[in-house]
Amino acid sequence: MRIVLDIWRQRGPRDPGRFVRYEVPDVSEHMSFLEMLDVLNVGLVERGDDPVAFDSDCREGICGMCGFLVNGDPHGPTHHATICQTHMRHFADGDTLRLEPWRAAAFPVIKDLVVDRSAFDRIIAAGGYVTIRTGSAPEANAILVPKTDADRAMEAAACIGCGACVAACPNASAALFTGAKISHLGLLPQGQPERARRAVTMAVQAREEGFGHCTSIGECAAVCPASIQLEVIARMNRDFVKATLTGRDEAAPVAVFPRRGPAGGGG
Amino acid sequence: MATEARPEQPPARASRLGLLWESAIGKKALMAATGVVLFLYVFFHMLGNLQIFMGPGQLDRYARLLHASPQLLWTVRAFLLCALAIHVVAGVQLDLSAREARPVRYQELRSTHSSTASRTMIWSGLLILAFVVYHLLDLTVGVANPGFREGEVYHNVLVTFGRGVGVLAYVVAMVALGFHLWHGVWSLFQSLGLSSRRVTPGLQRFAAAVAVILTLGFSSIPMAVLIGILRP
Amino acid sequence: MDLDARIPAGPIEQKWQRRRYELKLVNPANKRRHRLIVVGTGLAGGAAAASLGELGYEVLSFCFQDSPRRAHSIAAQGGINAAKNYQNDGDSVLRLFYDTVKGGDFRSREANVYRLAELSVNIIDQCAAQGVPFAREYGGELANRSFGGALVSRTFYARGQTGQQLLLGAYQALQRQVAAGTVRPFPRTEMLDLVVVDGRARGIVVRDLVTGRISSHAADAVILCTGGYGNVFYLSTNARGSNCTAIWRAYRKGAWFANPCFTQIHPTCIPRSGEYQSKLTLMSESLRNDGRIWVPKTGGDRRPPGELPDADRDYFLERMYPTYGNLAPRDVASRAAKAVCDEGRGVGPGGLGVYLDFREAFARLGRRVLDDRYGNLFDMYQRITGEDPHDAPMRIYPAVHYTMGGLWVDYDLMSTIPGLFVGGEANFSDHGANRLGASALMQGLADGYFVLPYTVGDYLARGGLARLDPSHPAFRDAERAVSERTRHLLSIGGSRPVTHFHRELGTLLWEDCGMARSRASLEHALGEIPRIRAAFERDLRVTGSGEELNDELERAGRVADYFELAELICFDALHRDESAGAHFRVEHQTPDGEAQRDDARFAYVAAWQWNGPITAPTLHREPLTFEHVPLQQRSYK
Structure with missing residues (x-):
């Protein structure tokens, strides 16, 4: 054809x-x-x-x-x-x-059709991880994870970081991407110690990168190739509001990588 | 040892609400919270208004009751005004920053997966705001009402709806309100982190029902005037 | 001269412990003064960069993709092995070790494989602690499945996306170090040469793929975790960008290349549909647990598969290998599929395909159970082919999937160039002549998290590293050479795009040095490669400039290296006058058509040394001894 x-x-x-x-x-x-x-x-x-x-x-x-x-x-x-x-x-x-x-x-x-998505890397660097020193992990079965939690976490973790959610959003918001990582780690026992801090630092970094806000329109989830659900955003919002209001001062609302930092987000 | 290279600075502001205001998610949460206040106000306002069908006496008595305590009245008014101000300022600020988030527009972006209501919140919101100003000047202050009589609510309402312009403005605004609530009442749960895949369908149905009830409820009055069920 | 892998003395169970004790340690205060370069951000590279950064070294992390998270480890579907024995089915470190050595058809190094099996348990602990969402039982423990013909259930998995989740775990650990300032990321940056000063690896020359700028980075050690070279075959299950340039440049600078002819063909891939095909997609091997593989008994049978009665079907794996049947190992299954297609009994466009049929499984287990097991694979198949596996059998065909060969490394994963370490698929170390399913992820992470952070430190602690910066003449020279090569590719000014030559080379290699090789086919290939390369040198056309994002230019550079690599692969395959694992020389097969090893002559690692573009490479042998797993003929009858 x-x-x-x-x-x-x-x-x-x-x-x-x-x-x-x-x-x-x-x-x-x-x-x-x-x-x-x-x-x-x-x-x-x-x-x-x-x-x-x-x-x-x-x-x-x-x-x-x-x-x-x-x-x-x-x-x-x-x-x-x-x-x-x-x-x-x-x-x-x-x-x-x-x-x-x-x-x-x-x-x-x-x-042409190639864009720079390093902002996503900086959002992850701002808090999208579990702090665990190589070699210091406890025996894997020492921490049990209910199957439904593991399954839900897997659903959120399936995000491929392509950026379609941002592209589809009228506000160019990265809420689905950020919420997916916050949900993935927030659903697992291993992610609890840093849960509040993570929600704040990642959301602040997303803002710093110049992404828009979420108005719950749902275009992002509709186009997501990994079928990430809109509820990850609700989970991010809940963690963020809770962290801010209950005031665990673990995280300063200051971006880890200030805007117009070095390309690639180096030190 | 790997220490964090970036020392963490203490928050610049101690106020927790201030922290919320500074962030996009926090601002949305504040919009949701104030949205709840405004929604509850609008809902009870409608219940109050519908007393018009019980005759002029009932409605005017109800109005006098609301004005019984000036302190209380002004406290409530100040509270509502604050909620409105936060809601509007946050909404406008976020909308402006969202425009910055996409400086180069698409030639074409299909938005077929979302409701029109959800994509036009800023416009339905601004329309409602404009209407609220007119509405206050018309029926509270009276300067926009050609036959305004202090304290005679039934009379004033009928004057307003006696004119096509009044009916049109009112109905258009109520349709905008319906659209706004249709998305807003669900979205506020999302903004506060209270929705999940389990409850979301229910919340969306609830929001749609609320939107329809309020739009019809409010609009029933000008319609009733128009077709002559309510007469001076 | 025989090669010395510097394997620690002592019983095999204590070798790694012993080496860790012998290793010299770097003073913590000095760690940040050591700069390390890690090229590649897959499981091995990502894990190594994160762990080394966490230890306090200054790490520069390079990848050609736009983000470290895109490395091709992400595409691994099946799972990762670990000798946890959570299923109480008799697994142990020793058994995993045994299976891996045997699976590798006795061409891997026992000491390395034992260490791999030993570290497998730590990997699962580490990844679970990072928040990798492994599949769980209802009681909350980790779930396992059996995989790749293993008799115990030791494979850990995260849906069909295990590689993705393990890689994201490593990537997140890496990003944590980026935020901490110990790792500096260089995405969209391709390594184009290795810089050796005073006999030691001291840095690399890179091209910024966005601006085209060529620059150098100096370091105290260079760690290559740049994956395999399967794309030399043009069509493979590798990502489009996967390439051999980093290890090839290191080879040309003096690192020896081991067992290049050990390339694995995976039996269950979606067949190609036309000339334009850019890559092949793997379907998880787990499909063979319930699917039956067949072709029509007679060639040219054009009836739709559903209309063929059992009498007219040849379930050839079940017929040839009654014990293992459809679960025969990858190389065995692949060769059998190619054989029936060569007989003219293949199905689908071009006759390059066999049926993988779930009809009986649907009848026995029901659609619901099967969809639960393979639903995402069925969807993927349907998305790509437009055919619904519920209605008609799938069509599959073997494709190049993994390369066991790679740069030669000693027990410490250091190449023959001091200071050049190689991890993951880029090295040759652990899989011998054939890799078992769910072992690649294990090796990448073992190298990255648990081996390199120790052994690199030992190298640094032994000292003798003078301060160096990219103004050193060795860097200037390397930069000039790289610029010259880039300019040359742009200046050929022929008429054909790089894809044309790559496809021609790959097709040749697939035909002559693919699943089955013979002296004649290899000599044919060695005769043809120079012809294709000459055409490339004469008729290549690369448009655009070197000062911008230029995909054609990037690929031209990689294909130029593939010509040399292809020759080395054929050369190695020709020299290895035996069959072993994935290397099948038709001259050497058992009466049943199995690979026939020649342990007396070839129980060694063949490490090749570059002697220049025209001279043949020099062969060095690392003899392999098998003290713990007795040499035996593999049999899957």
Whole structure:
């Protein structure tokens, strides 16, 4: 089949960018969306043009590196799947598809459809972990975890960090991403000692990165390829409000990485 | 030994509410809390209003009762005004910062998974705010009411709804209120962290029911005037 | 000369303890004065960088992805082995050790494997404490499943996303150190050369993939945890970005490359659907627990699978290996599948596929039970192929999955270049000629959390490291060489994109040096590779510049290294005139078609030394002795 593409082309962060129209004539319905772009790129290189830059790595929906909007839908029209796991059989011959990068102040465009998501790394660094020295762990079965808690924690931990939640949110909020990690660790006994501190430091860092606030709209959960549920945000809100009001002064509401810190969040 | 390289500074403000105000989640929680206050007020306001169907005497008696103690009245009014101010200022501030969070707009963003009500909270909110100002000038202060008589609520209401403009403004505002509550009454549970996958469907149904009841309840009065059930 | 792995003396149970006692320690006050470079942020690299940072060293952590969390360890589905014996089914460190040595077909180092089995229990403790949401029993204890033909149930798992959860655990530990200021992350940065000064690894040259800037970083030791080289075959289950450049550059700088021909083929992958295919997707091996594998008895049978009666089906694994049946080891199952396809009995487009049929399991256990077990895999299959495994059998085909070979390392995981350590899939150490299921995660984390933090410290404590910074001429030279290589790739100015050459090389390697190899096929490959490389040198086209994000340029550099690696793989495969594990030379098979080892001639690790682009590499042997697991013929009949 034949596919027409309107792709966002932007040479670098300072380039204003624009949509450019391309045509891919021989698309097989078995191709993945990214393989279709590979074919386009091969043609572009053969013509001596600059290929379209897009991020991808594992191409099996787990690494979270790929992602852009197809006709206004993050990761394309099939929900709960990444764009690398979306196949061309979901499109029709002659379709015109508009490809646009994630847009958020916290996700500056690097080139074409590639954006910088290091803000997510800094949010995790701000508190998305359990402090446990290598080698100091107790025997694994010494701490029992009820199966339902483990299952719920796993659901939240399934987040792949792709950024579709931010892309879909009218406020460019990172609440689903942040809430998923806070929920994952907050549901497990191992995560309890730092629970209050974590909620505060991660939420403060998310704010510092320039993400918007959550208005419970639900677009994020609807497009999430890992099917993270909206309730993780409620859990984050509860932990945050509780931590602030009960006033365990474990965490200062100061960002771990102040805005416009070094790229990549180094020391 | 791996020590934290970044010494933690003590919080700049001691006030816990201040800390809430500083953060986005805290601000949303305060909006939720004030939202509860405003919602309860609106609900009882509706119950009060519906006494209009029991005749002019009942409604005016009820109005006099509310005005019986000026201290109490002004305390309540101040409290409500504070709640309103927090709710509005927080909402506007968050909305403005959300605009900064996406400086370059999408050419196209499909929002098919969320309700229109949820995406237009700021507009329904501002519409309600504008209406509240008009409403106070119309029926409390009286300057916007051509036939205002102090203390004669039944009369004043009928004057207002005797004019098409009055009916229109009122009904539009009540529809906006319905939209606002439809999302807001559920969302506030989410903001306070009280929702979960178990209770969320119930909360959403409750919010929708509340929105419909309040919109219909309030709107029944101008409608009744319009079709002549209530007459001077 | 024989290679010395510096294995501690003493009984095997005490070797690691003994080594830890012998290790020199770094004065805590001096740790932050030691700068370490860790390349790669997968299970081994992430865990090592986090643990070394926690110890107080200054760590620079590099990855080519946009975040350390994307490393390909994330895609491991099945699980991680540990000799916890929680199931009370007779497991022990000794048994895990035994299974791993035997599974590796007696081409791994006993001492290393024993340490791996020993450390497996600590890994589970560590990860559970980090909050890895392992599957649990109703009583709250950790759940296990049996995996990869093991007779005990020792595999720990987190749904079908065990690799993801273990990696996120390591990543979070790493980010904690980033916040603490001990680890400095360098995402979207690719290592393009190793810098050796006075015979020691002292730094790396990297390219910033966003700006194209080439720069150097000096350190007291370099740790490579950069994964395997399966993408030399073009199509594999590896991530698209996975590559051999880091270890290949180290090889060219003097690190020896061990057992490159030991490449594992995984039997249960989704077959390719066309020329455009960019990667292959693995379906968890656990599917073989309930699915039956078959092809039509006669080639060219075009009936839909559902219409074939049992009489016309050949359940070839059950027929050939009655005891293990569909659960035969990976290499055995893969070869059998290729054999029936070569006979023209394959199914699906191109005839490269066999059926994995759940019809009987659905009848026996019901849809609900099976969906509970494999629901996410069924969904994944349907998403990719558009076919519903509930209606028709799945089609599967083997694909390159893991590379047991890698840089040679001693017991301390140090390569032949002092100060260059190698962990995880990038080294050759623990899996011999064949890796067992659920062992890769175990090895990566053992190396990263529990071996490297000790042994690297010992190297530093032994001193003799002069202060050095990137203004040293060795760094300038390496930078110049890297810039020159980049410029060269951009300047060829031919007509074909890099994918074309990569695909051609990979197809050749798959045909001639894939599941089954022969002297003739390997000689053919060795004759063809220079031809493809010459075409690459003549006709490659890389558009854009070196000063920007340029995926084509990155891949061109990697493919250039694959040509040399492919030659080494074939060279090694040709020299290893026996069959062992995943290395199957058709000349050497038992009457049943099993791999026939030649322990008298080949019970050694083959470590190759680079001698320049034209000269053949030099072979060094590390003899392998088996004192605890008696040499025996693997049999899965």
